[in-house]
Amino acid sequence: MHPRVHLHKQLERGTGWTTVRERERAREKMRPTPMDYFAELEDQGTTVAMDVDDVDPLEIFGGEGVLSVDNKLADADFFNAFEDDFDDADIN
Amino acid sequence: MGSIENLVTQIQGLSGSIDDIAHLHNILKVADESLHAEPSALSSVLDQVDPAKHSLGYLYFLEAFTSGPVSKEQALTLIPILARFINCCDAQQIRFAPDKFVSVCKRFKDHVLLIESPLRGVSPMRAAVRKLQTTSEHLTTLHPDFLLLCLLSKSYNIGLSVLEDDIFDVDQPRDLFLYCYYGGMICIGQKRFRKALELLHNVVTAPMNAINAIAVEAYKKYILVSLIHYGQFSTSLPKYASSAAQRNLKNFCQPYIELATTYSSGKIAEFKIYVDTNREKYDNDKNLGLVKQVVSSMYKHNIQRLTQTYLTLSLQDIANTVQLGSPKEAEMHVLQMIQDGEIFATINQKDGMVRFLEDPEQYKTCQMIEHIDSSIQRIMTLSRKLNAMDELMSYDPLYLSKVGRERQRFDFDDFDTVPQKFPI
Numbered sequence: 278m279h280p281r282v283h284l285h286k287q288l289e290r291g292t293g294w295t296t297v298r299e300r301e302r303a304r305e306k307m308r309p310t311p312m313d314y315f316a317e318l319e320d321q322g323t324t325v326a327m328d329v330d331d332v333d334p335l336e337i338f339g340g341e342g343v344l345s346v347d348n349k350l351a352d353a354d355f356f357n358a359f360e361d362d363f364d365d366a367d368i369n
Numbered sequence: 370m371g372s373i374e375n376l377v378t379q380i381q382g383l384s385g386s387i388d389d390i391a392h393l394h395n396i397l398k399v400a401d402e403s404l405h406a407e408p409s410a411l412s413s414v415l416d417q418v419d420p421a422k423h424s425l426g427y428l429y430f431l432e433a434f435t436s437g438p439v440s441k442e443q444a445l446t447l448i449p450i451l452a453r454f455i456n457c458c459d460a461q462q463i464r465f466a467p468d469k470f471v472s473v474c475k476r477f478k479d480h481v482l483l484i485e486s487p488l489r490g491v492s493p494m495r496a497a498v499r500k501l502q503t504t505s506e507h508l509t510t511l512h513p514d515f516l517l518l519c520l521l522s523k524s525y526n527i528g529l530s531v532l533e534d535d536i537f538d539v540d541q542p543r544d545l546f547l548y549c550y551y552g553g554m555i556c557i558g559q560k561r562f563r564k565a566l567e568l569l570h571n572v573v574t575a576p577m578n579a580i581n582a583i584a585v586e587a588y589k590k591y592i593l594v595s596l597i598h599y600g601q602f603s604t605s606l607p608k609y610a611s612s613a614a615q616r617n618l619k620n621f622c623q624p625y626i627e628l629a630t631t632y633s634s635g636k637i638a639e640f641k642i643y644v645d646t647n648r649e650k651y652d653n654d655k656n657l658g659l660v661k662q663v664v665s666s667m668y669k670h671n672i673q674r675l676t677q678t679y680l681t682l683s684l685q686d687i688a689n690t691v692q693l694g695s696p697k698e699a700e701m702h703v704l705q706m707i708q709d710g711e712i713f714a715t716i717n718q719k720d721g722m723v724r725f726l727e728d729p730e731q732y733k734t735c736q737m738i739e740h741i742d743s744s745i746q747r748i749m750t751l752s753r754k755l756n757a758m759d760e761l762m763s764y765d766p767l768y769l770s771k772v773g774r775e776r777q778r779f780d781f782d783d784f785d786t787v788p789q790k791f792p793i
Contacts, residue, residue: 350582350621352543357586357655359520363557364658365665 373410376400377417380426384462390425394465397429404433420454424462427454432469435476444480448489451477455493460500470501471510478514487521494518498531506537513547520551525558532556532564537754546572546583553590557659562598566591573618574610580617586654588618592625593659600670602629624650628660635674637667637692668693668702669711676712676725684721696721 376396383393404411411434420427431454435447455474463470474497481490494515501509512531519528532552539545549568556565572587595602604626606615619626624647631643644651644660651657671691675682684696684703693699703723706712713726730737762768 350585351577351579352546353582355547355583356517359554359655361652361655361658362523363656364661366661 372400372403373414376426377414380418380423384423384426387461390462390465393425397426397466401429401433404429405436408433408436415450421457421459424454424458425465428458428463428466428469428473432473435473439480439483441484444483448477448480448484451480452489452493455497455500458500463500464503467501470497474501474511475514478518481518482521487518488524490518491515491522491524491527495527495531504538505534508536508539508544508548510540510544513544513551516548516551516555520554520558523558525555528552528555529559529561532568542575543583546575546581546587549575550583550587553587553594557590557594562594565594566598569594573614574607577611577613580613580621584614584618585621588622589625589654589656590659592622592629593656593663596629596632596663597659597666600666600673601633604629628663632663632667635667635671637664637671640664640667669706672702672706673712676714679725681722681724684716684723687723 379396380393383389383396411430415427415430415434418427418430420431431451435451439447451473455477458470474494477497478490478494481487494511498509498511498515501511515531516528519525528551532555536545536548549571553565553568553572556562556568569587569591572584573591575584577584592602604619606618628643628647631640634640641664644664648657651660668691672687675687675690684699687703688694688696688699691699691702693702700716703712703714703716707714713728715724715726716722717724732741
């Protein structure tokens with residue numbers, strides 16, 4: 278396994294010491310699987326997720342994050358005052 | 370005023386070669402503060418400078434001239450000046466001062482909204498996007514503003530032309546959220562549901578440390594469009610969605626999750642009762658129109674399910690099974706679905722029988738081969754881009770410094786040639 282990818286996975290795990298056995302298990306998880314290039318984009322339930330660890334994503338932007346971390350919704354002031362234009366009864 | 374006249378002379382003299390324009394830019398940067406000190410003095414000067422030939426100089430004047438709040442009447446005067454500049458300015462020159470160009474364009478957008486005439490902004494904003502972009506893969510901060518004007522003016526087709534570009538380069542994360550959300554709405558307006566789902570999916574699964582209002586609204590529409598297009602919806606988010614989204618998104622969208630659960634029963638009467646009970650919530654979110662499309666889609670998906678069981682069926686049986694009012698109604702639905710390519714069938718009007726057919730596509734026409742070939746090319750391009758991005762990340766100082774900081778937590782066996790610390 279590429280050393281950079283290996284360290285990336287260690288970082289995500291965030292559990293401190295990692296044994297050789299755990300590293301080998303991680304290597305097995307990272308083994309590439311054939312990709313179905315022609316699969317249609319299905320709904321969320323059948324979407325093939327990327328083969329990543331089952332942990333929180335790496336927060337590469339640090340503690341503060343890209344968006345403000347309040348208890349409120351971020352970007353709550355965004356413009357969303359559109360008319361409801363999707364009623365087909367208007368067309369039919 | 371004398372110094373402004375000197376500046377005009379310099380702008381007229383130094384707008385030729387790239388070197389001259391770079392030199393002019395340095396002069397304009399120094400003069401910028403004085404331009405902002407007396408913006409009203411610039412109105413007469415604008416006529417002395419050509420927005421097409423002297424775009425950079427004109428941009429500095431225009432940006433200073435239009436700074437500050439304006440009334441509706443002032444906006445009416447400024448809009449044609451701004452539109453003319455955006456349409457005819459030289460892209461190479463304005464890219465020397467992208468922030469100023471963005472300011473001018475955003476003010477233009479605000480002015481057209483102030484006079485409640487978003488349509489007037491659509492064409493100039495599209496031109497602005499193309500001029501600011503370094504490549505067609507570059508998402509600028511003007512993209513969401515352009516799509517917003519398309520939505521308000523119901524110019525969905527024009528918005529689609531920009532949405533066809535694949536985006537790989539983003540200035541600000543908020544731009545991506547808005548671009549994908551507004552873009553999803555435009556695709557819904559054009560009934561391009563699959564593309565809409567792709568864009569809304571991007572919003573919902575984008576990295577976010579805290580739950581984002583744009584993602585919440587996108588998720589609501591995502592649920593509805595998923596029901597319309599696929600007739601089903603799964604609440605599980607993919608692994609690569611942020612933990613903030615995984616933990617919180619559903620809490621903000623409960624009426625929509627419950628709508629999807631009721632939909633999955635396939636019982637139209639029950640579903641309609643649920644919609645009527647919660648009508649106000651969907652109306653407040655301006656999603657009632659889309660919810661009505663979900664109701665219509667239930668008939669469609671129930672008919673589609675019949676094609677998996679029956680070879681022939683009478684219109685009366687279809688009406689009874691799908692809970693339509695009459696065979697005539699069933700005929701209208703089936704005809705529409707045949708026209709839209711959603712089922713393959715023939716109707717014998719003599720005996721009121723519908724014969725369901727197999728998909729005639731043999732996947733061996735020239736058109737299909739071209740389509741498959743272009744899909745393969747697209748995937749290969751994506752793969753190359755991913756490899757390039759992966760490589761770039763491996764050199765990123767921010768990434769390496771974080772990796773370096775975590776070094777001491779590793780087992781002795783895990784040590785390799787990566788240096789221990791990366792000072793930033």
